[in-house]
Amino acid sequence: MAHLESVKPTSAPAGGPPGDPVVAMDDISISFGAVRALDGVSVRLYPGEVHALMGENGAGKSTLIKALTGVYGIDSGTVTVEGRQVRLASPSAAQEAGISTVYQEVNLCTNLTVAENMMLGREPRFLGAINTRAMNRRARATLDRLGLDVDPASTLGDHPIAVQQLVAIARAVDVDAKVLILDEPTSSLDADEVEKLFTVMRRLRAAGVAIVFVSHFLDQIFEITDRMTILRNGRLVGERMTADLTQLELVQLMIGRELEVLEKLERELDAEDAGPASSEPVLRAVGLGRKGSLLATDLEVRPGEVVGLAGLLGSGRTELARLLFGADTSDTGTLEVSGRRTRLRAPRQAIDRKVAFLSENRRSEGVIGDLSVADNMLLALQATRGWLRPIPSATRRRLVDEYIEALDIRPADPDALMRNLSGGNQQKVLLARWLITEPDLLILDEPTRGIDVGAKAQIQQLVADLARRGLGVVFISAELEEVLRLSDRVVTMRDRRKIDERSNVDVAVGDVLEIIAGDARAEEVGARA
Amino acid sequence: MRSASSRVLSSTLLWPLLVLLGLLVVNVAANPGFIEVRVQDGRLFGSLVDIVRNGAPVLLIALGMTLVIATRGIDLSVGAVAAIGGAVACVHMVSAPDESALGTAIVACGLALATCVALGLWNGFLVSVLGIQPIIATLVLLVAGRGLAMLVTDGQITTVNNESFRTIGVGFVLGLPVAALVAWAVFALTALLVRRTALGMLVEAVGINPEASRLAGVRAVTIRWTVYVFSGFCAGLAGLMIAANTSAADANNAGLWIELDAILAVVIGGTSLAGGRFSLAGTFVGALLITTLAATIPNIGIPSETNYLFKAVVVIVVCLLQSPKARAVLRRRRTASATPAPPEGPPAGDPAPAGESSAPTLAKAGTR
Structure with a gap:
């Protein structure tokens, strides 16, 4: 778990932060019925700083964000914006105070254009009618300022999620947000897209915006944030400078004992002898493919075996999983489940044959x-x-x-x-x-995405236990460490096909990265892992 | 104890029940005889009995509609289907060798119900297999259905002379109206079927998240198809009652606008048009409320030209009372009179914050 302390922004002051916070939340408490969701939590956000909000699921991050954006009322405590105490009674009140939010699931209208989405409700008008030219011009100016090459007149839905997210951010920037909250913005982005997002974030930081960044990816936290507030079980654990912490220390602050679970699991799994008994495969796909989503692919899974699917978003790993389950129907190839030839036209048929599929879109x-x-x-x-x-x-x-x-x-x-x-x-x-x-075969597509380290360890432990009990498992994850930790065999996908398959004996993250990226991109991606 | 009382207060059934009670009180105040139920010739007589009897078709159709709405659908064709059902039955009886025989009536009803089930199959096919939006798919039959009924009856009002058939509409068994007994029996059986088997849960799952249900192995297509077929069946049964009531099939007017009454009954009963969780008990109360309302208008002497207005007002009141947002505003008004008024804002705990964030600005742009 050695980690980079290298690319660290130098703007972060060592001792106390400069100037006054743009937003200070002091001693905030919120209860839902008998449940205390937040108990005396304080957070300070400074201009020109990326601030991470850290904690497990249920630690109170979402509640705190909803209090800051006016969705939830607070029971006690004070919110100060630029030195004035305010009451954020509604989302619009929060927005007027200069606090904008971009959520994990982009909440924009995919059937409108990029510019229309950015200007929604604030369209430049001429004689009461929307002035499309002026609107597109203004949208273009904002997009340029963020270094985004997107046509304002194009339909939002035609762009990938990553671009839609950037447009959502551009919308927030266009209203001159002083505080920008990014709630799990990177969970469905691949490495390049994350880099693009970070570029935009750095520009905004330089422009003096206070950015709240919530993410489960620790690497990203350490790459982009300057300061963090850590919560656990609705209480404040502490406020730290990112530069003063190692990943290990941060995880300990967030979860305490659960970390031991993760380490123990790793030791246990390492100790296990690799490779299951060579029995009849529970699943055998030969030349399985579907027009537009997957080229002909072979795959075998034996009982008690965990097959990891590695690859970038869009490499075909999810597409393969969906074909194996009948969520989509295949055009080519054959499928055998427990030795019987089957053609899956609906998930129900797969379930009847004891196949289970956990979708990535929870x-x-x-x-x-x-x-x-x-x-x-x-x-x-x-x-x-x-x-x-x-x-x-x-x-x-x-x-x-x-x-x-x-x-x-x-x-x-x-x-x-x-x-x-x-x-x-x-x-x-x-x-x-x-x-x-x-089930006899369990297909898990990103089972640990967007969940906290504690739950992650529990799920990984579970997968290992299930395999030991004889289940065949197909395990898909964007996190290579996880794939390598759990898998007996690693299948690597790229450009909608299988490009490599090997037993997981002494395979390192770097090896897989090289396969995924080819030599050209290996270094670039490897630098981030 | 406090939580119990607040649970009762927030129950979606409470307000429709109170409004129903209020309507009864108004009726009795206007006409003390309203509440009277007499026994005469071994059967019950009175306005309440009439309400129960006249409400049977709406109750049946609302029953089918509840399940359709729970799957995120809607069935606009029920009124037309009811008219077709009545037409098929009456035309068969008129052309049968023995018009007044019991057997003729039974065959006629069987034919009518089979026709309506077939129409339900058609609706369900359009929605579940072809994926046409329910409102459009069923609009086809809403528009074309009365034409079909006209074809069946040759554009005439077909009157029949069959006592057994007439019993469905106006007969009494054990002192109670047959129409109501039939409707209640179907209702109770359905409620039992839906809640004692897993059907209700699967219907709700499909209505809440169709894709997740499909991936969990639920036969979503079959379920959606089935509810439209059931809705067609209910409409057919209701059509038979309507026809039997007057011993005639009127292709133009039988069951006219009944789909709207049924949808209102479902919504008043607390089932959301967005699909998902449904309440059959709520639909029962809703249907009763709609029928009582219809009886109230003549009873308290509201001029007929304003009766739609009156109906609209009552329905709006019920909907407002049920809306959490409207209730929150009312509550704030009440507390505001006691303590200094807090600044205005939408109620807390609302979902979809981003949708909200754009709404206020939109409103502003619109009003400037």
Whole structure:
């Protein structure tokens, strides 16, 4: 876990920060019913600084952001903006105070143009009608200022998510935000796109904007932030200069004991003898492909084996997973599940053959927000039983209680609404949904994305345990360390096809990076890993 | 105890029930005989009995509509389908060798229901297989359905002479109106089926997140298709009641606007048009409220030219009472009169902060 202390901005002062904070939140407390979401937390944001908000899921980061953006009212404490005490009673009040937010899921209108999105509600007008030319000109000026080469007249939905996110930031900049909150902006970006985002962030920082940056990627935190506030369980752990901390120290501040779990896991997994018994594969794909998303690809997974899929976003790793599960239908190739030739036209057919698939899009393709935790857990099992055979309530209770305990799901309330759970806990519920169906093959697409280190360690541990019990696992992650830690075999994808496959014996992150990037880009990407 | 009382207060069923009660009180005040129920010739008589009897078609259609709406859909064709059902039944009876026989009535009803189920299959096919938006898909039959009914009846009001058939609309069993008994039985059976099996949960899952449900193995297409078929069946049954009520099939007017009453009943009952969680009990109360409202208008002597206005006002009041935002404003008004008024702002805890952030500025741009 050695890490770079090299590229560190020098603008960060050593002792105290210069001048007065643009926003100071003092002694903030917020409760939801009996739950204390925030307990006396203070945060100071300085102009021209990138400030990280660190903590596990459920530590209070989201609550704090929502208090700052006027979504939640605060129970006690004060908010000071530029020396004046204010009451942020609504999102519009927060916006008028100069606080803008860009969320993880971009909240823009994909059917409007880039300029229309940036100027929404503030369009330049001529005789009451929107002056499109002036609007595009102004949008262009703002985009130029951020160094973004995007046509203001193009439709937003035609751009990749990364560009949409940058447009959302440009929109915030156009309203002259003093504080810009970026909530998990990098979770769906690849390395190049992250770099582009960071360039924009550096420009804004130089222009004196205070940026709040929330991310689960520790590397990124250390690359871009100057200062951080660390929360745990709704309480303030401390405020630190990024330069004064190592990654290890930061993780310890965030989670304390869970780190030991992660290290122990690593030791255990290393100690294990590599490679499962050579038995009949649980899944065999030959020449599996789909027009426009995946070129013909072979893949075999044996019982008790974890096959890691490495590759950048769009390399075909998710596309392959979806074909294996029947989420999309293949045009070419054949698929055998447990020795039987099958053609999957719908997920249901895969599930009936004991294949399970955890989608990378937790919210849109996994969570049923308005149903309870119990219903969410039992959905797949119930679907395979058909609606006429409801799960008996005793079995229901037993399964749900068992998995809530086994996966340490919080709150441990089967009747809680799914949408009120934190991301990590939702992910565990979705994992439970599949484990309850007792699959032979588990396809996990980014199971640890956007969740905290503690939950991450738990999920990795679980995957290792499941494989030991004889499950075949396909494990996809953008984090190579994770893929290498868990996998028996590593399959590398690029440009919609498999380009490499090797046993995971002494494979290093750098090796895989080289394969992914070819020689040309290996150094560039490797420098970031 | 406090939490119990606040739970009752925030229940979506409370306000429709109170409004229903209020309507009854108004009716009794205007006409004390309203509440009277007499026993005569072994059957019950009175305005309340009429309400229950006349409300049967709306209740049935609202039942089907609830499940359709729970899957994020809507079925606008139910009124037209009801008219077709009545037309098919009446035309069959008129052309049958023995018009007044019980067997004829049974075959006629069977034919009518089969036709309506087929129409439901059509709607469901358009929505679930072809992926056409429900409002458009069912608009087809809303528009064309009455034409079909006209074709069936040759544009005539077809009157039939069959006592057994008439019983569905105006008959009494055990002192109670047959129409209401049939509607309640179907309602109770459906409620049982939906909540005792996993159907309700799967319908809700599909309505809340169709893609996630599909990936979890739920046969979303089948479920969506089924609810439209069921809605067609309910509409057909309602159509039979409407036709039997007058012993005639009127292609133009049978079940006219009943889809709107049914949708109102569902919404008043607390099921969101956005799909997802649904409440059959709520729909029951909603349907009762809509029918009582219809009976109130003549009873308290509201001039007929303002009866739509009156209906609109009551419906708006119910919707306002149910809206969390409107309730929050009311509550603030109440506390504001006791303590100094806090600055105005939308209620806290609202979802979609980014949507909100652009809304106020939009409003400003619009009003300047």
